[in-house]
Amino acid sequence: MTIKSDLDGIFRSLNRVGLGEAEIFRKQGRARRFEIGPEGKAGSSSVESGWAVRAGSSRASMLLAGTGSPRADLRWPDPDGQPLRLPEAIPVPAWSPPADLDKSLVGESEAFALLTDIEGALSREVPGGRLLRGRLEEGTSETSILSTGGVDVEFRSRASALFVEVVGPWQGSGSAVLSLAERDHHHFQPVAIAKRLANRLLLAQEGSAPSRERGDVLIGSAVTARILASLLPLFLGVEAEALARRLTDKTGRLGSDGLTIVDDGRFCGGILESPVDGEGLPTGPLVLIERGRYRQSLADWRQVDRQPQSDIGCVRREGWRELPHVSPSHLFLQPQSGVGVGELLGAVSRGHFLLEPLGSGLFDFQEDRFRIPVCGFVLRQGKASAPLSRTWLEGGISTFLRNIQAVARDLTFHPLGAMIGAPTILVNGLGLRAAE
Numbered sequence: 001m002t003i004k005s006d007l008d009g010i011f012r013s014l015n016r017v018g019l020g021e022a023e024i025f026r027k028q029g030r031a032r033r034f035e036i037g038p039e040g041k042a043g044s045s046s047v048e049s050g051w052a053v054r055a056g057s058s059r060a061s062m063l064l065a066g067t068g069s070p071r072a073d074l075r076w077p078d079p080d081g082q083p084l085r086l087p088e089a090i091p092v093p094a095w096s097p098p099a100d101l102d103k104s105l106v107g108e109s110e111a112f113a114l115l116t117d118i119e120g121a122l123s124r125e126v127p128g129g130r131l132l133r134g135r136l137e138e139g140t141s142e143t144s145i146l147s148t149g150g151v152d153v154e155f156r157s158r159a160s161a162l163f164v165e166v167v168g169p170w171q172g173s174g175s176a177v178l179s180l181a182e183r184d185h186h187h188f189q190p191v192a193i194a195k196r197l198a199n200r201l202l203l204a205q206e207g208s209a210p211s212r213e214r215g216d217v218l219i220g221s222a223v224t225a226r227i228l229a230s231l232l233p234l235f236l237g238v239e240a241e242a243l244a245r246r247l248t249d250k251t252g253r254l255g256s257d258g259l260t261i262v263d264d265g266r267f268c269g270g271i272l273e274s275p276v277d278g279e280g281l282p283t284g285p286l287v288l289i290e291r292g293r294y295r296q297s298l299a300d301w302r303q304v305d306r307q308p309q310s311d312i313g314c315v316r317r318e319g320w321r322e323l324p325h326v327s328p329s330h331l332f333l334q335p336q337s338g339v340g341v342g343e344l345l346g347a348v349s350r351g352h353f354l355l356e357p358l359g360s361g362l363f364d365f366q367e368d369r370f371r372i373p374v375c376g377f378v379l380r381q382g383k384a385s386a387p388l389s390r391t392w393l394e395g396g397i398s399t400f401l402r403n404i405q406a407v408a409r410d411l412t413f414h415p416l417g418a419m420i421g422a423p424t425i426l427v428n429g430l431g432l433r434a435a436e
Contacts, residue, residue, distance in 0.1 A: 007146055009072035010053065017076055019055035019062070021084050022148050023279075024070060026051045027320040029141030034111035037133040043108050050320035056084030065321050085302055089150030090311075092282045095266070095275035100184045101156050106138045114188060118164055121194030126201055128169025135163040138185055151280035159271050160185040161415065164193065168201040176200035181415035183271045196222075200356055203375040207389025209434035216351035216379075216405075216428050217393065218344055223374055224422035225414040226357040227400070228261075228333060230372075232417075233365060235261065235288050237326060240297035243365055247398040248294070255292035255401035258425070260334040262287050263298055265313065267330035271419055277313030278324040284312045288331075292402070300326045316418075332421025335411040341424045344408055346382040352432060353377045353384065354393060368396050373435060388432075395430035403429040 007024055014022045028049035035042050052065040053076075060079035064070075115134035122129045138160040145153050162180045167173050176197050182188060219227075234244050234254075248254050265283030267273055277283055287295050298314045303326070316327040345353070354376040361372030371394035377384035408424040 006069075006072065010070055010074075011148060013072040013074075014053070014055045014076060018057060019076065019079065020057060020148065021086050022053065022055035023086055023151070024051065024053055024146045025143075025317070025320060026069070026145075027141055027143045029139055030105065031137065031139030032105045032107075032111070033135070033137045034106070034108060034115075035133070035135040036112065036115050036131065037135075041112060043111070052320050054084060054086075054323075055079075056081065058083050060084075063323065086147050086149045087151065087279055087281055087301065089147075089152070089280070090282055092153065092275050093284075097156060098158075098183065098269070098273065101140065101158050103158075103184060105140065106136060106160070106185045111136045111185070114162075114185065114190060115164075117190035118193050118197075119166075121191045122166055122197055125194055125198035126168055129166055129198065129201060130169075132165045132167050132175055133163070134165070135161075136185060137161045145276070145278075145280040147280065153276050153280045155274050155276060157272075157274065158183050160188070162188055162193075164197065166197045166201065168205060170205055173201065174204055176204070179415055181271050181413075181419070183269070183273075196356070200375065203355070203387050203389045207375055207387035207391075209389065209391040210432050212431065212433045213352075214429075214431045216348045216426060217430055217432070218348055218351065218353040218379065219393075219425050219427060220353065220355045220376070221410060221412040221422045221424055222414060223354045223357045223372070223393070224333065224425055225412070225416060225420045226360065227370070227372060228331065228422055229414075229416035229420045230361060230363045230370070231397070232328070232331075234297075235263070235331065236298050236328065238297070238299050238303045240299075241294065244294050246365070247368060247401065249398075249402065253292045253402065254289060254294050254398075256404045257291045258336070258404040258407045259289055259292045259401055260287065261289040261331065262334055263314065263328045263331040265329040267332075270330040270413070271415075272316075272329040274329075277329075278315040278317035279313060281311065281313030281315070283314075283329070286312055286314065298326055298328060328418040328420075330413065330419045330421060332411060332413070333407065333423060333425070335409045335423040336407045337409050339406060339408045341408045341410055344406055344424060344426050345379070347406070347426065348379045349381055351379045352388060353379050354388075358389075363397065365397065368398050370394065370397050370400070390435045392433050392435055393430060394433065399429045400427060403427050
């Protein structure tokens with residue numbers, strides 16, 4: 001990366017052309033990718049270094065990005081964007097970088113061993129089941145942000161992404177797909193992954209759907225997370241609060257006492273854990289809904305015309321070419337530490353346990369309705385009595401939020417744009433029906 005004097009020269013160069021407010025964003029990283037598919041095995045490595053300069057005034061702004069390092073003698077484009085406001089620097093609380101940031105990236109042998117171990121574990125669960133495609137990607141990056149507002153931060157990141165597609169041994173068997181993310185590939189558990197995929201295959205093959213039924217529904221982490229991801233309009237941006245008000249009851253409650261939603265860019269152990277956001281503002285926990293009552297949305301300080309000094313940053317950048325945008329990082333439904341999934345199972349005398357989503361579903365906030373395709377089991381006296389598939393979970397969005405009866409402790413994060421975390425929850429008042 002360029003030295004400090006070179007960056008100061010860039011700021012002076014921008015100021016001479018009337019762009020007195022400016023930010024230099026630099027990112028460099030390494031990545032490895034390994035894949036097994038119909039074409040065989042393949043692997044690749046990449047090294048990337050890039051930068052972006054945002055600069056402007058109260059009248060207009062410009063963005064210029066490139067590879068390598070920025071220079072003061074660059075020809076700056078004429079500003080034709082919206083007026084630019086950059087945050088003033090805020091002290092960043094102390095942060096200890098996770099130890100696994102220093103680990104080596106995954107090697108070829110261990111990457112392919114992980115994928116073949118998943119296939120081996122799958123074949124033990126579903127004899128004849130096989131891997132159609134598997135892909136493991138892992139990368140590290142170093143980022144720095146320097147601005148005329150006094151922001152001067154550096155931080156590191158690491159992420160590992162796994163994609164697996166498998167198929168059963170039956171004629172005409174459909175495939176099952178799973179996408180997972182961890183900070184380090186060692187956290188992927190082949191047996192647990194294979195069991196999830198086997199459940200998907202077996203339920204699709206053997207499961208049936210009720211014509212129409214209501215009752216207690218135990219919703220597993222993966223389904224709950226998919227629902228939360230679809231409910232992001234309630235939590236994101238300046239219009240979120242008005243949308244949430246449409247779903248509140250007469251007492252002003254959006255949800256039950258069991259509904260507490262938090263977003264935390266500094267979530268310990270999280271894949272996106274960072275001391276600062278994409279503009280260099282400090283991260284931390286933000287309570288969006290507390291025990292069913294709406295507190296705030298994730299909003300840029302510019303959007304609500306406030307100064308950021310008392311705010312926690314909630315802006316992300318996926319890459320150096322991308323503009324910063326408001327986004328959750330680790331958004332999760334807060335678990336209840338003393339409640340196990342087995343305890344919730346035992347509480348259901350007649351109902352259903354929904355294990356996996358089979359799609360993103362349909363969510364209509366104006367009509368206060370949703371439906372999402374799921375698979376799982378019929379429950380009788382707390383035990384699985386029949387497989388369930390090709391089924392829609394449906395009902396009112398407000399009904400879902402207000403009828404959460406209990407929340408388990410098994411918080412798990414899922415890569416759904418951001419990292420969306422959810423435990424198993426017990427809900428009533430929703431319906432199940434066969435897919436059309």
